[in-house]
Amino acid sequence: MFALTGIGRFEQEVKKSRFAAAAGPVGSEEEARLFIAAHGCADAGHNCWAYRVGDLHRFSDDGEPGGTAGRPILQAIDGLELDRVAVVVSRWFGGILLGTGGLVRAYGGTASACLRGMAREPILALATLSVTCAFAEEARIRAALAPIPHSQAEPEDFTPDGVRLRVTLPVDAVDAFARRITDATRGQAVVERG
Incomplete structure (x- = not known):
């Protein structure tokens, strides 16, 4: 397992909708919630998030169709073998519906691109x-x-x-x-x- 060494950001446009991710290290559920609150964008239509701290993990679709945002973000975290991390992906709707598959790819892809570009270190037991x-x-x-x-x-x-x-x-x-x-x-x- 790996931990992030700092805070990272990534932004992309998918069919005129803007997706912006912020990811960072957290040591507890409380730190994860504070990170999400601090890095969600108030003017975005949706601030979807996920975090993992050891065996504890949570995610939210924040009004997007169930399973299309929070779970793909968590899968990006798990796919890169990260722990003690929180990710929030904000979306500004661009007028074109993406469908459930499109939302899954956009949220998961934005989170994954953000996390892949970040420095990380092994977590030592x-x-x-x-x-x-x-x-x-x-x-x-x-x-x-x-x-x-x-x-x-x-x-x-x-x-x-x-x-x-x-x-x-x-x-x-x-x-x-x-x-x-x-x-x-x-x-x-x-x-x-x-």
């Missing part, structure tokens, strides 16, 4: 570990973590004999990191998931 170690071992643990991209260690608590670190790192690096810590501290550090 992160894990959180608790590592309890002696004060003297903390530097070794931080050194073992340093070459792992997108990782960090923060002091979580101090114990009478050392420190408990909260370690965040990509899920696919957890097992190798835990083995490395066990080896580096000769089994003295305790690594716990969660």
Whole structure:
């Protein structure tokens, strides 16, 4: 899955109707609704939208025939394997009826063109570990973590004999990191998931 790195726009004309899309990253349903409210055009006849945040997804046809706008926008999001994204497509009617198939192609195509032209980055699944170690071992643990991209260690608590670190790192690096810590501290550090 991928996330957008910024806000993008795309506009096209389809049989004299103007379609304008705005897409951007969102982290929650509330952020998605705020994005849609901020990027819909008040003078447009329709502001159709869709968003996905993890398993949560919603869409609206905003007065267009059912299934002709919001669902195609969501399909554009899903087709590009995007998550944590909201898209709103505004339409100004140009006098020529597009029919249901034409609306599906216009809304979905406008959303897709907007999203395809945007910068995106992979969404990393992160894990959180608790590592309890002696004060003297903390530097070794931080050194073992340093070459792992997108990782960090923060002091979580101090114990009478050392420190408990909260370690965040990509899920696919957890097992190798835990083995490395066990080896580096000769089994003295305790690594716990969660």
